[in-house]
Amino acid sequence: MSGRHPIGSLVLILALTFVGAVKELNSIKDLKKITSGDSVPRHSLVLLYWFANTIEIDNNGVILLTFEPNNGDYGTHHYGNYEGLLDPLPRRGVPHRYYTLGNLNQMDNQNSAYAFPAYVTQNLHNWMEYEERNRARIIFRVSGNTGRQAGQRIDQVYITQHFESNLGQGTRYDPAHTYSITTDLLREIREFTVRENQRNSLPQLRARFGRNIDDSHT
Template sequence: MMKISGRATSCCVALFFALTSVSAVQRLNSINDLKKINYGQSVPKHSLVLLYWFANTVDINNNNNNISLTFDPNSGDYGSHYYGNFERLLDRLPWGNRYYTIGNLHQETAMPLPRYVVHPPTEHMGGNRDRIIIRVREQNIVGQALQIDQVYITQHYEGPEHQGTPYDPDHTYQITTNLLRQIREFSAGANQQQLLHLRNRYGSNADVLHIRNTWGDLASLILLLNIVIQEKYSFNQQSCRLQNNYRQENRQNNAGDVASAICIAFVVLFVLFILAFSNKSGK
């Protein structure tokens, strides 16, 4: 009886740890959940840019919420590669599934991440620590896209780049399909009416007209960053700096054009003066 009891206790303990390991990763189900994360301090702001790109790159079936990959993670597309989960960051894989990590900015690939991800349009978003991890159901059907059943954002511990440091479990979050759908509403090139609707829906007072006129096709991303990180003034200041730099470059170019014209005119007058003096001397 004691042996049976001990075995039962061991099984209960194992089951407890298995269940708690599943609930250890916090789920983010909405943009309002994204707002609660401490960006810039404990979580890189760049993770939002990476997540925005990912949400607008995968396919989501409107009928069954299935998420399909539009690229091959086995080929290293978009800085992706196999993830072994050796540190037990995530759940143990079911049979026929694999984990992949996406977003290594320094990985050479035939399909690199877009420029706005590699070089974010706002300040203080550098670094290469943040990643997206996906759990994929592998299949042998030729021509059919791989199906994703779990999505996470995570980050490497701080340390030297390219050292393969493990991921930080305290700042790893599961991303639901609902959240991906909400982010997809901020699609690239959204018109001003859509941006205004999204701003009001998520309780922001960002200047949509200013964002649209300044950032163009990236306006939807900038609005999302304003809503989630709630740093509208810093982005507006960044916009003003970009505009001021542009105006300054124009002034410098215009000044250079004026100086060149004056210099050319001076040379022409000098040549005419020499020619006139030469004619008088010849007479």
């Protein structure tokens, strides 16, 4: 221990503090608590709404992939978790991998069947500056090899955000504004969508959370 540099020890302690310390959101009520202020980008709610209605959830509560992240569907790409934001990947057994999505710069609705719908990418200029709205991300962890036909499992889901650009943190995610999303919350959002019907569910969520979600859900 005597040879360890104090700065290195502090970094290690902070990293260990962040791992496993992510707050869990289990219901729309929990979600409302964090979206009632300015703790998360407003676009996080739209991304989560889209994600909940894109993945599948079977009768056992297992979340199934409906797209291929390794092909870049919806702008998805590998997330290395190098800063130790989330739990380390298991070293044995079934392979696991983290992916992130939500970068609006990577969307091309005209040329890809696996790109975000218009309500995610359009009419956002009324909310905030582009840099601010593009901070929101979803991170998910896949268990097993990916592939649309395989129906692979997603065993962890998070909403997060990049640090504000003026903080000089580059493209790192903010651990203080990273939240674990449970299957129960995803299921509740899906049930809400069916109950209110697809055309009206976004305006209803806007009213529920006091956010200016785009009404043009197509």
